[in-house]
Amino acid sequence: MKKRYSHFIKPIQIVIDLFIINIITYFVYDKEYLNIFFLSYISGFWLITSYFFGFYEVYRYTITLQLLKLLVKQFLFFIFGYFAYFGIFREGAIVNNQFLILILTIIGISFVKLSWLFLLKTYRSFGNNFRTTIVIGFDDSSKNIIKLFKSKSNLGYKYLGFFSDKIYKDKEYLGNLDAVFEYATKHVVDEIYCSLTLLSNEQIKKINKFALDRDIFLKLIPNSSELYSKNQSIEYYDDSLMVLNVNKLPFDFAENFYLKRFFDILFSIFVCLFILSWLIPILWVIVKLESEGPLVFKQGREGLNGKEFTCYKFRSMRMNKQSNEIHAAKNDIRVTKVGAFLRKTSMDELPQFLNVLLGDMSVVGPRPHLETLSLEYQKDVDNYLKRHIVKPGITGLAQIGGYRGEIKKRSDIKNRVRLDIFYIENWSFFLDIKIILQTVLNIFRGEEKAY
Incomplete structure (x- = not known):
């Protein structure tokens, strides 16, 4: 069993550096001008510059000279942004301790950064974190x-x-x-x-x-x-x-993983509070009137690293024994009238935002498959298992590309996997936003395979 904890190092370093910046500013800055906007500004500017200049891209083979170069580059741009604040927002005002804050920040972060590298190397020299x-x-x-x-x-x-x-x-x-x-x-x-x-x-x-x-x-x-x-x-x-x-890959970088997770949580909370909160009781009555069975249908699907999780959907079919074996087909007699509407509008997928909050899924990613079907696809498609290195999604690049729903021929699953892998290898936050917007547009336009 692999136990990799190195991915915690970068977030901890970021938190410590932000703490140093804010605690020095709070105690040294002129109290007449101290406000949350200034603290937010310098914290945000630090994060932005550190991301673009790779300040936290420090690896086990990084030498001290490389670290010193990172410190110099980072502080040069931070100093520029720091004084830009006073030029733009405090023009003409005399603010005490400007230079003292900057000097203490540079000394504090440099000391922690170099100490961190030394302590990690010492810790590893004793056979730990290998x-x-x-x-x-x-x-x-x-x-x-x-x-x-x-x-x-x-x-x-x-x-x-x-x-x-x-x-x-x-x-x-x-x-x-x-x-x-x-x-x-x-x-x-x-x-x-x-x-x-x-x-x-x-x-x-x-x-x-x-x-x-x-x-x-x-x-x-x-x-x-x-x-x-x-x-x-x-x-x-x-x-x-x-x-x-x-x-x-993009998700080898911890900041991308945390950014995606942060967005998933915020977006899912919004959907749960402003859509599911009133939609669930209405659908519970409508679905119950047409057919017997629960409102929410639970099904085992393959998730991150192939691990099975319980996927939630609004029930769109009459209760049947084939639901865990085959996908819905066009004019499927198992689909109810209400269910057909839910599928056409993709509303049946909305409970999966609960899966996102639980950490089993992401808003955007490869769609999760049934384990029985997944075993078949692995035989036909190279690199199929690469889909499992990220969390499955409610929507994805393959879905907006026309490869959603029923798999009729081998080329359907091959194209779906091709787009899934392209997404994994080329992920960006803006690609997620584009896929979400396109998914919403497709719902209003109607999709041929939404049945």
């Missing part, structure tokens, strides 16, 4: 990364061994390239390092697909003559040792 690694291929480049893992325990890497088609008597030799998949399935492996010199493109693709399915980070050890894709980010270990980071 990532388990294996290396595929055994050439000079691979040997350099292995040497680094062994010599610098403060980086927090636990090296397990290497794989190669050439047989070695070395105790760290774990088998040939085909043995990688079985080993990484049976053991906890956080990162795989592959030599580009010794592996073919097909082998890299195969390992990449396996790593994505198993939630393992894949890193490529390049040769100096290689050309690199713009989608690959370069990382430097120990100043000169270069490694390529593969498929760094």
